[in-house]
Amino acid sequence: MAKLNANIKxxxxxxFLQMTLFPMAIITLYWKDHIGLSLTQxxxxxxxxxVTTVAMEYPSGYVSDRVGYKFALSIATMLGLAGWGxxxxxxxxxxxxxxxxxLGISLAFISGSDSALLxxxxxxxxxxxxxxxxxxxxxxxxxxxxxxxxxFAGVLYKTAPLLPFILQIGxxxxxxxxxRSLVEPERxxxxxxxxxxxxxxxxxxxxxxxxxxxxxxxLNSVLGLASFYPVWLIQPYMQHAGVPVTWFGPVWTxxxxxxxxxxxxxxxxxxxxxxxKMVVVFMALxxxxxxxxxxxxxxxxxxxxxxxxxxxxxxxxxxLSLSQQESPSANRASILSLQSLCFRLLFCCxxxxxxxxxxRVGVQQTFHLLFYAFLVALPPLYILxxxxxxxxxxxxxxxxxxx
Numbered sequence: 056m057a058k059l060n061a062n063i064k065x066x067x068x069x070x071f072l073q074m075t076l077f078p079m080a081i082i083t084l085y086w087k088d089h090i091g092l093s094l095t096q097x098x099x100x101x102x103x104x105x106v107t108t109v110a111m112e113y114p115s116g117y118v119s120d121r122v123g124y125k126f127a128l129s130i131a132t133m134l135g136l137a138g139w140g141x142x143x144x145x146x147x148x149x150x151x152x153x154x155x156x157x158l159g160i161s162l163a164f165i166s167g168s169d170s171a172l173l174x175x176x177x178x179x180x181x182x183x184x185x186x187x188x189x190x191x192x193x194x195x196x197x198x199x200x201x202x203x204x205x206x207f208a209g210v211l212y213k214t215a216p217l218l219p220f221i222l223q224i225g226x227x228x229x230x231x232x233x234x235r236s237l238v239e240p241e242r243x244x245x246x247x248x249x250x251x252x253x254x255x256x257x258x259x260x261x262x263x264x265x266x267x268x269x270x271x272x273x274l275n276s277v278l279g280l281a282s283f284y285p286v287w288l289i290q291p292y293m294q295h296a297g298v299p300v301t302w303f304g305p306v307w308t309x310x311x312x313x314x315x316x317x318x319x320x321x322x323x324x325x326x327x328x329x330x331x332k333m334v335v336v337f338m339a340l341x342x343x344x345x346x347x348x349x350x351x352x353x354x355x356x357x358x359x360x361x362x363x364x365x366x367x368x369x370x371x372x373x374x375l376s377l378s379q380q381e382s383p384s385a386n387r388a389s390i391l392s393l394q395s396l397c398f399r400l401l402f403c404c405x406x407x408x409x410x411x412x413x414x415r416v417g418v419q420q421t422f423h424l425l426f427y428a429f430l431v432a433l434p435p436l437y438i439l440x441x442x443x444x445x446x447x448x449x450x451x452x453x454x455x456x457x458x
Contacts, residue, residue, distance in 0.1 A: 098410025116392025317368030349423025
């Protein structure tokens with residue numbers, strides 16, 4: 056039991072290392088200035104990344120459920136090492152695409168496996184009620200890792216453009232050591248007569264049979280898009296506004312610290328105001344963030360981006376906790392992977408279009424137009440969420456025993 060309990064701190068450490076992304080704060084500049092990619096190509100590249108993740112999302116979750124969370128996370132870190140290694144020799148779009156494909160598969164194996172391992176560890180201890188708090192801490196620590204990685208990214212990039220990528224390889228080697236030391240919790244895992252039939256049954260449960268879970272997945276996917284587009288657009292936005300390159304690291308650090316702070320506060324805020332009011336807060340932050348970015352092209356306009364990172368921090372632990380409560384142990388990682396798959400599919404369909412729009416009308420105007428798009432898309436999802444989710448924030452019972 057003591058070894059199993061150690062999983063929690065090890066998952067904190069893994070989240071920190073996984074999110075310590077030295078290249079992230081400058082990667083759009085690297086793609087534009089050193090590889091020669093346009094914004095259309097950059098968003099296309101991220102769509103390829105998402106397609107890869109989509110293709111592997113559910114299979115990797117299923118493997119994680121059947122073979123083990125530790126196995127899935129170890130595979131993920133080895134693929135991550137390979138992906139960042141390719142970046143050190145990349146000179147063309149094809150090279151970058153190969154690296155992103157490896158990193159996309161890596162993310163697919165992580166997606167759901169880390170959260171499922173955390174939940175099952177707590178469940179074994181009879182402490183699953185504290186999951187949202189631990190998930191918030193894990194997210195917060197991960198964002199602190201990304202903040203620290205970004206702090207000197209601009210300086211590292213200016214010193215040697217490849218230096219952030221070289222440091223990233225060392226970070227993922229440490230992550231591999233941690234994943235190999237994790238302990239697999241005991242679970243009741245049945246061997247289905249047909250893996251394909253079992254996978255289809257899980258998907259049917261998530262998208263057809265459990266209306267509550269379906270509403271959570273749809274809402275979470277669109278809220279995820281709202282916080283994901285700016286990740287790839289904010290750097291050219293700041294470049295156009297005249298923000299010095301040396302500021303990019305600290306700005307990215309501030310964004311991730313904002314995510315970390317609100318992720319740590321998420322479970323308390325949800326417990327105090329309730330799920331429905333929290334979703335209203337999410338919608339208000341999205342509207343204010345996109346409208347501010349769309350109307351202000353000044354050097355300090357990037358501060359509106361922090362409203363979206365704050366929403367991201369609040370959203371993650373709360374909605375993931377709701378998904379966990381609707382998921383059975385034997386298929387937990389699979390259902391969480393289906394949620395990520397839904398988000399990735401939406402981005403695959405819309406990401407290149409947003410990139411083309413940014414190339415054609417400019418990043419600032421793109422933010423303005425996205426404000427109206429989310430103003431139309433989010434209210435129906437909110438109504439659907441309220442219809443299938445009770446207003447209470449406590450005493451929620453699982454309704455997944457039939458699976």
